[in-house]
Amino acid sequence: MVDGTAPKAGSVSGAGTGRPGLLSWWRQLYLRSEGVRGYSLLSPTLLLMVFAIAVPLLLLFVASFWTQHLLDITPTFVFDNYLTFAEKDSYQKLLWRSLKISGFVTVLTLLLAYPMAYFIAFRIKQNKLMWIILITVPFWTSYLLRVFAWKIILGYNGVINSGLLTLGWIQAPLEFLLYNQFAVVLTLAHAWAAFAILPIYVSLEKIDRTLLEAATVLGDGPVMRFFRVTLPLSMPGVVAAALLVFIPTVGDYITPALLGGPKGLMIGNLIQLQFAKANNWPMGAALSVISLLAITLVVCAFLWFSKRVRTQNL
Template sequence: MAWHFDREAGQGLKLISPTLLYVLVMLAAPLLMVITFSFWTQDYLTIDTTPTFANYREAWTTPLYQVLMWRSLKISVIVTGVTVVLAFPIAYYLSFHVKKRKALWLFLITVPFWTSYLLRVFLWKVILGYNGVFNTAFLELGLIQEPLTFILYNLNAVVITLAHAWAPFAILPIFVALEKIDRSLLEAATDLGDSPMRRFFRITLPLAMPGIVAATLIVLIPTVGDFITPRLVGGTDGLMISNMIQIQFGKANNAPLGAALAVSSMVVIGLISAGIFLVGKKLGGRVR
């Protein structure tokens, strides 16, 4: 049975090669092409392939794009913060207080995620609208005098909708990290006289940090790329950079500029992600 010692590396590479090849052709090559494309220019119907920074100059200096980029970052960061903060107590509850039927809880948390994404966003519009579920219910109960208007077609609606859409993605990584915490550490802290609050900040939170960082990145990165939610519930001041990317590739027919906007937002979000990752690594992973 020598084959799995000598030829192990070769066999492993051979086995993974179809998948790797697929990803190289369908992901790596297209991504490189987008980057190349962003240095070209649209000349009405043809593409001028002289390399230039013009698209990037336009992407970074045009006030409209600056506004959209800022707003995208702001919305994504707020959405991520809200989602992760709301998700943490649930993950904590599941890990520490649910003794039986954990799997059932996890399953229940993922079910809403499998409703058609478009319909979920649309239904939030129904809930938050002027004559929506929220307003009718609260008027009926006498909690408000007239329908609230600040909850649809603006940033709030985008934040609520996205915090809902990404909930399971935030809960699961944090839950996994909490599950891994050695319970005897917590007992030791109590025995040594730590108050519950101190114990939480010295042990639970730092050890949960890898999960929190994973949750943050899993929510943050795709949120920047969402253009459905802003379009359906965001109104005009909820539009994000992805809507502009979509417009450039669609109606505006300026794919190179769209590519430059896409690359720019990826670079920015990549840097922010790297920052979060490093900070998380520094803050967590061990008992303080």
């Protein structure tokens, strides 16, 4: 993303005014070293990320080894929470289900997004900007409301059921629409659509068009050309899109809480429960750490696999 070859920012005027002491030493260092200047500009942001992300995540890891009785948290280092997870089938099942649902969501989102990204990259000649904006705008707007819209659509008295009843096509509301894993997968695939399109679009846009011409000249039909040139060259975008969709959806809370019902709950709901009714914060921390580990494992396996596929193809 960033090239390491930034040209010199130019020497700042007034170097070396000889004021004695620490200030002068710092000034000399500041003016002489580009790295020091860069990091001083970066330091407020860096401090924020350290104190609002890194330190809390570290403490989360430490807290996952604590225990809680009623309201008292005992900060001693024990493996109780992890043992509980190893013993409880229901917990493991929930994590497994979360990974599975997110996997389905990722595949569905990519399959739906790819033709759209392809369309914008290769078929749209004018107003490309407008198309990109049209695709991305919903992503920035209220996630809660977008998910809730699906509850209105799939609900017992929702759009589909009441619509079909009014038309007289069904006699009683369809109950299989809401409160299951299908509803969760559909809603998540809808909510994360834009996240998948952009990276795929960028990698398609980058493809050198002369390569496609070359393939055509050398006798590849459109289908062969797509599978042998376009698709392989767009794989970096597909991989990025897969990660961008998979990682955040594993821990999703709103969608399974609103649309999942008991059969569609995910690990995020279990984590939240530890901070509400169950009131076992250290267990919640441990579940988070386990989820992060599981996500990391899946991502590494996926990256390794996609790299292998790509190198074999070349």
